[in-house]
Amino acid sequence: xxxxxxxxxWVICKSGTSVKIxxxxxxxxxxxxxxxxxxxxQSLMLMATSNEGSKATYEQGVEKDKFLINHAxxxxxTLTVTSAHxxxxxxxxxxxxxxxxxxxxxxxxxxxTVT
Amino acid sequence: xxxxxxxxxxxxxxxxxLVLLRCNYSSSVPPYLFxxxxxxxxxxxxxxxxxxxxxxxxxxxxxxxxxxxxxTSFHLTKPSAHMSDAAEYFCxxxxxxxxxxxxxxxxxxxxx
Numbered sequence: 001x002x003x004x005x006x007x008x009x010w011v012i013c014k015s016g017t018s019v020k021i022x023x024x025x026x027x028x029x030x031x032x033x034x035x036x037x038x039x040x041x042q043s044l045m046l047m048a049t050s051n052e053g054s055k056a057t058y059e060q061g062v063e064k065d066k067f068l069i070n071h072a073x074x075x076x077x078t079l080t081v082t083s084a085h086x087x088x089x090x091x092x093x094x095x096x097x098x099x100x101x102x103x104x105x106x107x108x109x110x111x112x113t114v115t
Numbered sequence: 116x117x118x119x120x121x122x123x124x125x126x127x128x129x130x131x132x133l134v135l136l137r138c139n140y141s142s143s144v145p146p147y148l149f150x151x152x153x154x155x156x157x158x159x160x161x162x163x164x165x166x167x168x169x170x171x172x173x174x175x176x177x178x179x180x181x182x183x184x185x186x187t188s189f190h191l192t193k194p195s196a197h198m199s200d201a202a203e204y205f206c207x208x209x210x211x212x213x214x215x216x217x218x219x220x221x222x223x224x225x226x227x
Contacts, residue, residue, distance in 0.1 A: 006158075034214070043205060043217045044159075093158055095215075102147055102166075104215055108158040 002028050004096050006107035013084055013114055021079045021110045023094030029074040030096035034104060035067075038091040050077055084114040117142045117208045121218035129226050134178075134193040136221045138206030141187065148189045149207040149215070150180055159205065165189060176200070201225045 003026040013019045023033060032051050036044040050056040050071035058064050066088075068080040077096075081088055091111050095104035122137040140146055147166050151159040163174025170182040180191045189206060206218040 043219045046214055046216075049214060091156075095159075102209060102211055103161075103164065106151075106159040106161075109156070111156060 002096075002098070002105040004030075004094065004105045004107040006092075006094055006110050008110060009108060010111045011113070013112070015085055015114055016083055018080055018082045019084055019112060021081075021092055021094075021112070023077045023079070023096065023107050025075045025096040025098075025105070028096075028098050028105075030077070031074065031099050032097045033071055033077040034095045034097075035069060035077075035079050036093045036095070038093060038109075040091075044093060047079075081112065084112070086114045088112065089114045117146065117210055117213070117216050119206050119208050119216055119218035121206050121221050123221055124219060125222045125224065127224040127226060128196045130198055131195050134191070134196045134200065134223065136191040136204050136206075136223065138180075138189045138191065138218060139187050140189060140206070140208045142208055142210055144210050147209045147211065148180075148182060149209075150174065150178070150189075150191050151205045151207060151217075153203045153205065153220075162191070162204075196223075196225045198225050198227065 005024045007022045035047045038044050047062045048056040048058045050069050056069035071077040093109040095106045097104050118141045120139045149164045150162040162178050163172045165172050165182045173179045178193045203220045205220045207215045209215045
């Protein structure tokens with residue numbers, strides 16, 4: 001089956017620093033990748049949609065300059081949280097979709113804690 | 116616009132009892148519907164999906180769901196709950212290749 005990985009699975013960073021999260025499709029080409037954020041005991045909220053080689057499309061209310069998304073290849077997308085603050089602490093999940101499929105395959109998630 | 120409503124943020128069942136998790140959707144076009152399960156600190160695992168084929172969909176781990184257009188529902192069921200079923204369950208809807216919208220989730224507790 002389609003496998004999506006994320007790295008790291010858990011990261012702790014200090015306030016004001018930046019942190020990068022990688023999302024990889026291991027056995028298929030992901031033309032579209034999605035980034036979600038999940039607060040404790042809440043559902044997933046879509047942050048942005050990225051198509052390979054194009055700029056990401058951000059959902060309303062998501063700061064583009066704070067959450068930098070790059071989708072440079074068909075197997076890799078990155079989310080960089082810039083100048084992180086404690087309120088950015090959350091569970092970040094990516095998903096990937098292939099060329100001819102409507103189905104999204106989810107990564108295992110990354111727990112970000114900003115101290 | 117598409118949306119999903121999950122009735123009951125917490126559901127408790129006894130081990131061996133029927134599991135019923137409710138989901139109602141709203142969509143302007145024939146939808147694709149999904150049920151996902153999430154264990155603590157993990158990503159989402161697809162349980163089953165409806166894609167306009169059979170209205171009764173069977174998934175993994177003994178779960179199934181029935182698409183009822185007249186009721187705009189896609190409830191998830193399992194005849195006999197197992198302790199390992201304790202997790203968070205999310206219903207989701209998409210309109211073709213559009214983004215997926217998730218419900219708020221239902222936490223299933225299985226009582227021994």
